Amino acid sequence: MINVFLCEDEEMQLEYFRYQISQYIEENQKDARLVSARRDPEDTYNDAMKIGSQPSLFIIDIELPGFSMDGFQLVQKLEESRFPYWYVFLTAKSELAYKVFDYRLRIVDYLVKKPELFQKNEVSEEVINRFNAIFEQIEKERNKPPERIWISDKTSRTGIIVDQIIYVQTVKGKHSVEIYSTENNYITRKSIKEMEEILGNDFILISNFCIISKKHIKKVDAAKRIAYLTNGYECGISRRHIQEVLKICEVR
Known part of the structure; x- marks a missing residue:
């Protein structure tokens, strides 16, 4: 209905x-x-x-x-x-x-x-x-079935619904990223650059260490350079990327 x-x-x-x-x-x-x-x-x-x-x-x-x-x-x-x-x-x-x-x-x-x-x-x-x-x-x-990305470890393969991904962030000291979604968090051995290519235009790089979903942006504080996302998440934006993020907010 x-x-x-x-x-x-x-x-x-x-x-x-x-x-x-x-x-x-x-x-x-x-x-x-x-x-x-x-x-x-x-x-x-x-x-x-x-x-x-x-x-x-x-x-x-x-x-x-x-x-x-x-x-x-x-x-x-x-x-x-x-x-x-x-x-x-x-x-x-x-x-x-x-x-x-x-x-x-x-x-x-x-x-x-x-x-x-x-x-x-x-x-x-x-x-x-x-x-x-x-x-x-x-x-x-x-x-239409939801679009998924697939991540693997030694024992299993997990499909993550793309629309549920809020942001992706590098894991300090490791060649891995952590994916934060509305359902769970996942770690996979990929770089931020690789994740940026996989996720496509619905996501935006906000620093060398973090990608956020455009759909999950609630607001952006330009002075503090912080993106406030759904589920209460906050991500810092680099000086290099702040103007691009603000442009995204203008057309939403």
Whole structure:
């Protein structure tokens, strides 16, 4: 079951999309339900926290004037939970549509709010096609086995889910690294450089001794050069790498 959340500040448009989403789910027999339709992004966030870690799709207006945050800021706040969430942005300005993909988030799609859409009582063909593509992509991601890296010792081989890795750090005095994940810690005889190549673009080197997951960054203190990560971890950032880390935070 996918929980669907809608956040739209205009009352008429909120009711329109509430109807469209509910009708689409019912008519296409999707394993989903609309659980929240709100104007205030704070209300959307609070509703999501009540649901917790269940898979959820958020359909959010980009511009939310008069409220404490806009659509981008709401998504960034939701991402701190590390729950399985997907996002679709609503916008009245087509020039903002492509901007949504600048953010390193699970953005599935966007919908441009065309005036002619709001003159119809039935679910429009355009909306049906967009929602078909959205749910198809979500189902693919849900059914896709998690990506793993494999480490070995003399007696066993362990697969570590990449999304669960928070950071990797060299073990002092040894040609080894320790991998810190949400589930456990692991030591393997590899270098930081080798781990950087294995883990790829979702991770960033913050010193000669440490790699962190971009997805697990909660905040960065530029003055102290510290990255605060999920699970309460803190990692020092070298002077050489601080600007690169701060750029990553700007687009999250």
